[in-house]
Amino acid sequence: MAGTGKAHLRPGDDVLVTVEDLVVEFPVGRGRTVKAVSGISFDIRSGETLGLVGESGCGKSTSGRAIIQLPRPTSGSVTFRGVDLADLSDEEIRQRRTHIQMIFQDPISSLNPRRTVGDIVAEPLRVWGPSDASEQEAIVDRMLDSVGVDPDTARDKRPHEFSGGQCQRISIARSLVMLTNRGNLHRSRRRSRSSSRSRGRGRGRLLICDEPVSSLDVSVQAQILNLLEDLKAGYGLTMMFIAHDLAVVKNISDRVAVMYLGKLCEVADPDTLYAEAAHPYTDLLLGSVPEPDPTVEIDEGLIEDGELPSPSNPPSGCRFRTRCERVTDLCSSEEPQMRAVGDDHFVACHHPLAAVAG
């Protein structure tokens, strides 16, 4: 879209998270602000994986963090299980975070180097889990085992003794300890009436993965992607998967949202998005994926600097117009709105690529 609109939001009880008109701005001194996210809306159904894709600096990580209110968004609403998180107090948010967990891009710096792996994974349980130490230990062992780390050898080691891929598995285990733990329900039930107990184990829990495979080798990337798919199926998780590589996002997502400079461009299921990309930016991203096939012709034309304009002073109208080949006067004067161009396929562009009625 490089535009706004909510045509792509879906009604229904099975929507776990709805984000509407999310705006996140950061003051950078002298009265200036960086507009990291400028009014985006999206939703995630229970059990679904939403892929959020875009270049560095487009606001995709900020959007993910805004869901867990880290920091709280400038404006807009984040509705999780029917409750607007923006209305809650800090303490109430803290309790909700047991149902929303995040894993980060750099697996090594997201683990405390001075603590043992057993301590790192057990930490959430010390706050929310069963008070019995042996019970905690059993959960930690089970979690490490399910992410493919041998608990007996790993428990007393520290993060620097592991490779990047192993560290990412450990940080996934730390998130899952919270999301799959029934112990936290016992403690929070008293305070929160909307306990998810009736929803069944793990259902209605959100795992936000912020570029979890970007710093890993292709071979380890494949292991982590398979692991996330397995865990999602095994524990019935809902995921938001943030990445800049469309091939990775296509592999893991049920629905993909393409983001550019704080706005959404296109929303569709991955197979449609790849077959009939409607937004010129989606097309650019697709053309940039390196295909491991020497017979595929490479578009050698793309050499010029094509980078994001400054998010503190974005272009008027459609934000992608400065890099777009199909730009017209309309693009600078009017911001495109999200509209349907197919079955569950939405685009915010005045001149979409697909020759479909809009």
Place this chain on the structure above:
Amino acid sequence: MPDNVANSPLLEVDDLRTTFTIPTGDVKAVRGVSFTLDRGRTLGIVGESGSGKTVLARSIMRLNLGTNVTTTGTAAFDGNDVLTRSPSEMRQLWGSEMAMVFQDPMTSLNPLVRVQRQVTEHLCRHLNLNRSEARQAAVDLLREVRIPDPDTRLRSFPHELSGGMRQRVCIAVALACEPSLLFADEPTTALDVTVQHQILNLLSREQADREMAMVLVTHDLGVVAGRTDDTMVMYAGTVAEYAPTVSLFADMRHPYSEALMRSIPLTSFPSHTRLAAITGRPPDLIDPPTGCAFSPRCPYVQDHCVNEAPPLVEIDDPAHRLACWTPVGSPEALTAFEKNLAAGLPQAVAVDVSTTWSPTGGVDG
């Protein structure tokens, strides 16, 4: 010897071995690599982290500093072995004859020095240009690597540039004195896909325009496809497979090359296609396996593989060299795979598409 210099390969590496001595033992990072590179040709070196590809490039560039490094073998550049040269002789070569672009453009540029001085340093040293000539040359270089507004950018510090811009500056620094050999060590790993595409296009164009030889080191087979003449797949410090890029992709024979290929999520796959990931991790190079280094992770492993390391030999196509006892597609490989699958070997099970998973007994991969 001087007569055939023009026809001889630009770079001829023979049995190169690099070992780092650390308190727990000797890390054999490169274990006998040989290859040749002709003038104006491009070679892709592919492998996982820890396969020795970066150490190989740095050994040829003589950039492995420290007293705990031993390099043996020969690396003849233009007919002369670089491994025996003194540091001052290497300084003459660096920049003017061989240059390198590194993975992380932030740490390879000096954060306290403006772009201008970093780009002109080699120009002043090797070409004896004066200040204003060097400045003009720097402006031309930045324009060539497609940096908009080069006059202003020369006064910038590295932190004022984006990642893609910094890598363009690094490329300008490397190209400044027209080297005949460029090492690009994971030049795009730290960058976005769109910027990666631009930088690879830029490198390809400069390589072709200058008729410069280039070694492109990467972990991604997608990066070398279509951009290199030859590809060398490295594993645990040795060459697993070496072939012209087109024939390698048309006919992958080493199980490791095949496994790397299978790990890549292709855009042509439907969503949620299960990737055939490689199980386990690369071996410990302090005490590498006696047989084939890939045998603990190979779905086609047989007893022979564990006991004896396969030599790198030519197969039916003389340009295609392979170090494997059970090449992909051979009858022995098929028999071995079925046997391993029946025995429940994890690496065979992970490749088998019918794999199922349960939350209690996780499958590694």
